[in-house]
Amino acid sequence: MKGLKRSCYCGDVRREHVGEKITLMGWVNRRRDHGGVIFIDLRDRFGLVQVVFSPEVSEEMFEIADELRKEFVIAIKGEVIARPEGMVNEDLATGAIEIYAEELHILDRAQTPPIQVEDDINSSEEMRLKYRYLDLRRKPMQDNIILRHKVKQAVRNYLDNKDFLDIETPMLTKSTPEGARDFLVPSRVNKGQFFALPQSPQLFKQLLMVSGLERYYQIVRCFRDEDLRADRQPEFTQIDIEMSFMSQEEIMDLIEGMIQEVFKIAGFEAPTEFPHMSYHEAMDRFGSDRPDIRFGLELIDVSDAVKDAEFKVFSGTIAKGGQVKGINVKGGVDFSRKDIDELTDFAGIYGAKGLAWMKIKEDGVQSPIAKFLAENELNSMLDAMGAETGDLLLFVADTPKVVAASLGNLRLKIGKDLGLIDQDEFNFVWITDFPLLEWDEEAKRYVALHHPFTMPKEEDIDLLDKDNAGKVLSQAYDLVLNGIEIGGGSIRINNSKLQSKIFNLLNMDEEEIEEKFGFLLEAFQYGAPPHGGIAFGLDRLVMLLGGLETIRDVIPFPKTQRATCLLTEAPSMVAEAQLEELGIEVEEQIEID
Structure with missing residues (x-):
């Protein structure tokens, strides 16, 4: 490259540069031979420009140009020429000009790449x-x-x-x-x-x-x-x-x-x-604390309508503290039984034991559960759901957590499948008033919904005891x-006593608190x-x-979904000597495929 200096970028050359001598550097994006003249598209980060190599300019340069292949790295010097009438490429920013090469330097040759360097890649x-x-x-x-x-x-x-x-x-x-x-x-x-x-x-x-x-x-x-x-x-x-x-x-x-x-x-x-929406409203309407509000299919509670129904799947669930909610798929009356079975299986992924359904037809309601519902119960459900002819109503009866998860994810699936979501739309929503803590049934203790440094709402601080902690809302x-x-x-919490109280509710003893967070609690004692x-x-x-x-x-x-880097083959095993120096003994090193 001695003596070569790039004068501009490939994508910046325009009609106003016609007549100028410029030097470009980049990769060969494409090569074409036409009647004894070689054309290449030269690419850098800023765009593409067409370069023309003619034997009339230099036989020696033309012979070098004949060696060019995709992804060769080259430098060229030449004159900017306006393209002939009818040869302008309107789809290319540099399509009104081309460069007639006078010098060509191959800076590095490339083997045939294992993947294509193209916009659309397969x-x-x-x-x-x-x-x-x-x-x-x-x-x-x-x-x-x-x-x-x-x-x-x-x-x-x-x-x-x-x-x-x-x-x-x-x-x-x-x-x-x-x-x-x-x-x-x-x-x-x-x-x-x-x-x-x-x-x-x-x-x-x-x-x-x-x-x-x-x-x-x-x-x-x-x-x-x-x-x-x-x-x-x-x-x-x-x-x-x-x-x-x-x-x-x-x-x-x-x-x-x-x-x-x-x-x-x-x-x-x-x-x-x-817009702002409380956590409880988001869970109630969308079954998620990160709701996609670009479309409807909101969850509707019909528990009051069916709490005394003969259909025990509904009334029995409500009696045990559960709920019955549904979504209204407008125009979904044409869903086949196979379609509904697939939706039932999908809801089952999130814990739903079944998916009750109703089709609203011209001649009435088609549903395997309609016969178990009194007329007033059925009408109350239809009113609550805003049902109209042509609709498909889908219901889940279970604990509030399962109902939210199954119907919340079901609405997202149906929204995508039916094209109800405008992909060009950006809809923001702030979710506020989260619970400070939630009960972990498996661990039998409270865990922080966000993290343990979150400040409770001031009016809820007095509820911070083991009996009422689940009712406390946070400033999150x-x-x-x-x-x-x-x-x-x-x-954040900025008081050491309140912070210690939260740690205690999370089942941390004083020794663990001191070991993990003693430095933070001490800092709070000096004016936070x-x-x-x-x-x-x-x-x-x-x-x-x-x-x-x-x-x-x-x-x-x-990284891949298996947390590996295919480029460098990381993570990898290390030498025994390195492990020994670190004081680490690996029971068994497993090859990562």
Whole structure:
């Protein structure tokens, strides 16, 4: 490359550059031979431009051009020429011009790539992840990474202008209360002891508030050793924010402004509505604390109508403290028995023991359960459901938890199957007033619904005892976008006595509290301001903005759903000598296939 200097990018050349001599560098995207002239599309991150090689300019250069194949890395120097009339490519930003090459330098040759570097790719995800560096050459993937950059840039600019400080917190820290999900890092210097990679900077950002820095943010890597799905990875990026002397409403207002800026820089109209909905309302209407409010199919309680019914599946369930709810599938009367059986099986995944149904036809109600219902009970159900001719009504009778999970997921499935969801729509909703604690039936103890540092609602603090703790609401708030939680936060506890009380309710004894959180409780004794914050999943947010199905498409080098890296073949076994130095003995090392 001696003496070569790129003068502009491939995607920036326009008609106004006609007559100029320019130098471009990039990858051969495509090659065509036409009547003794070679055409290539030269690609860099900024776009494509057509380059013409003619033997009339240089026989030597033309012979080199004849060697060019896809993905060769080259540099060319040439003159910008206007394309002839009728040869302009309106679909290409550089389609009005082409470059007549005068010099050609092959900077590196490429073997035939194992996956195609094209917008529409038919390679398996396994191949795309194994050859991620090739996958990232494709424009859709580069657009995703650029969008990710723009979102981060918008967040930084917004928070910088609001007097927040970008502060790094430790990557090597202490195992959290959810320790089973931590990635542990052995210490060679302190043999037999372990650091943990942070699931969140939660404790450190609270300590920064105690430090008087008042406004903190960090775009930070977090780690969680848990089962994966489309919107989870073992390492992920979090937009982490904390601030002092702010109420819940003030924090939510500030975050809405940030989201509006993110949408603008991402090329979307900024949202203007951020409705609020309580946790209990969300569960009641949608069966989920992260409801997708882009469509209807809301859950409707018909328990009062059937509490005395002869149909014991309904009345018996209600007598045991359960409930009966349904959804109205408008126009669903044509669902076949096979369709309904498939929906029944789907609801069973979430614990439903069955799915009762009614079809509203011109000549009346068709249903296997109608004969067990009195006329007034049936009419009350139909009125409550807003039933009309052509509707399909689906019901689940069970505990409130099972009813919510089964019908909540069923409405999402039907909404997608029937095309009821506008994929181009962005609907936000704040979910507030979460329960502070929930009872874990398996562990026979309370667990924190969010995390144990969440402040109870002031009016509920007096209820913090073992008999009433389940009734306490929290000052917590989640921001949900299109049925996906993108951010969650709360006002934090800033009093050591109250924090200890919460730990006690979580079945932690004084020794465990001191071991895990003694430093935090001590810090609170030296004047801790009221504070709160929120954390956003950057990967999820960018995924939604990009209209994508998985966060793997917005992460440069993601892991598979088995938490492995196909590119580097991590995780891997390590040498016995290294384990010995760390004081670790592995009972059995298993090959990862």
